[in-house]
Each structure stands twice: as C-alpha cells, then as structure tokens.
Amino acid sequence: HVQLVESGGGSVQAGGSLRLSCEVSGSIYRTYCMEWFRQAPGKEREGVAAMTSGPTTSGGKRTYYADSVKGRFTISQDNDRKRLYLQMNSLKLEDTAMYYCAAYLGTCYSGSWSYEPNFTYWGQGTQVTVS
Secondary structure, X not given: OEEEEEXXXXXXXXXXXXXXXXXEEEOOOOOEEEEEEEEOOOOOOEEEEEEEEOOOOOOOXXXXXXXXXXOOEEEXXXXXXXXXXXXXXXXXXXXXXXXXXXXXXXXXXXXXXXXXXXXXXEOOOEEEEEX
C-alpha cells in the first residue's frame, strides 16, 4: 500500500507555471504506475501524465502525457521515489482543475496508462486555478 498527499496547487495567471508535488509513503519500493489526473468543474476526470516508479521494469521510465499537455507539462520523481512532481508551464485557462495523484501496483503501459479503474491509490487533490 502507498499513501499519497498532493501539494503545490494555487492560483496563477495564464502563461505562468506551477509545480505540483505528491508525497508518497508506505511500500514505496515496489513498482507502481504513478499518474496525475485532473478534474475540471462539470467534466470527467482525465489522465494528465504518468510514469512507472520502481526497479527496472519492462515499462522502464517511459512517460505518458495527454495530448492537451504535451510540451507544457513534465512528470518526474525524486531518486528515492518519495515525491512525484508535475511541472506545469505555459498554463492555460483550460488547465484549471483539481489535480490528483494516483497509483496502482504495476507498470504503466501505453494502451492503458490513463485507465482510471486501474488506479487503487488516490490522494485528496490540490486545486489549480488559471486566470
């Protein structure tokens, strides 16, 4: 099991940047697919970015991004795997949402990296507002 706690959200002007953090605790030395999801008001939750966290796996350290954030957002983690980050640059109004850190035991795969039912562990979310 892992516990996930997000931070770093806030209000920012369009074109600005924010870095979200997700503190990971618990059984962090197993392999997890780690992801940032977001949910805007009145919209379904969507996958934003994902990466596999753990020992060398068939999934390697490949990252996955939604088309809407490619080139603007970067997912990364600390070497000790205790923090997952989402660096968000060139923010747009449509990036306004509650952002969630999520994980499942296993490797991210290209065909299913944003399939929400796979994700077992969720944080409480952090709000990002772009104006």
